[in-house]
Amino acid sequence: MQAAFWLTVGLLCLTVEGLAIARKPQPCRSPPLFRGTFTVGSQNEKFGAVGRFAYDALQQRIHLGEMGTYNNKSYTYNTLFLFEESVMYEINDKEQTCVKKALQSDFHPMAVPKGATFVSQVVLGSSSGPGQGLLVNNWWGNVPGQGNYMVTFSEFGCYPVSSLSQTKEFGWMSVSYFDNVLGAEPHWFIPPPFCADAELVESEDGKVTDFFSAFH
Known part of the structure; x- marks a missing residue:
């Protein structure tokens, strides 16, 4: 009985871990x-x-x-x-x-840059009800000789939402994208x-x- 119990717990842990890995956002490319x-x-x-x-x-x-x-x-x-x-x-x-x-x-191409590291997945707006928020993924990286950057893309559709990057002339540059239409x-x-x-x-x-x- 104990063996069956621990086997069930082990399978549940593996299942949860597998779902977590499956759900981890992957680099994407925007519509062409x-x-x-x-x-x-x-x-x-x-x-x-x-x-x-x-x-x-x-x-x-x-x-x-x-x-x-x-x-x-x-x-x-x-x-x-x-x-x-x-x-x-x-x-x-x-x-x-x-x-x-x-x-x-x-x-x-408009895409998550190669080598970028996944930072977080958040909801812009609210997750309290359908249509009240936008699920996005944040990515962080570095361009040698230029500086750091952070880019945000929507989880569904991979549309650009915002970017933040270091420049020599302006310091941090912020770009926001909205009203995207296919x-x-x-x-x-x-x-x-x-x-x-x-x-x-x-x-x-x-x-x-x-x-x-x-x-x-």
């Missing part, structure tokens, strides 16, 4: 095609912005439209990144002008007609533009 809204802010208050984005991992394209402040000066920015063509377009719809620049940057219209990724005659130019400092400079 979606759009949404974002806000960006820096620790030193030198930079802040709000805007919309469209993301296409299938053909490696990203479109950013934002407005904000940089060093106490207001700006608007409309940028299309075409990674497969290694070019980016800075688009001014009001003036009907377009600047085409070389893009030297690999496409990085899919994106093709026109988001097509340069407007007035960009057809744009010639490839270098950036003002003579360096080839990369993706992350778009946030500066």
Whole structure:
């Protein structure tokens, strides 16, 4: 009888342990095609912005439209990144002008970075009732030469929720994503007609533009 009792306890422990392992969140990748809204802010208050984005991992394209402040000066920015063509377009719809620049940057899918460590799983909002909260996973990591970061993705769908990363110029940078919608219209990724005659130019400092400079 005792043997049967301890065998049952042992099996229950193994079952609980197995469920815990099975439930541990695993690194994920966002849907290949979606759009949404974002806000960006820096620790030193030198930079802040709000805007919309469209993301296409299938053909490696990203479109950013934002407005904000940089060093106490207001700006608007409309940028299309075409990674497969290694070019980016800075688009001014009001003036009907377009600047085409070389893009030297690999496409990085929206996903939990390789090497990131799982930190915690929490509910944003409330878990008291259906539809009252969002289940998310927090991940922590380090980029050599740059600093630490923390990213948060939804448990279901793997949509980005927020990111926090260290930078040399701004200190900690915070990005929040919201109103994500699956899919994106093709026109988001097509340069407007007035960009057809744009010639490839270098950036003002003579360096080839990369993706992350778009946030500066």
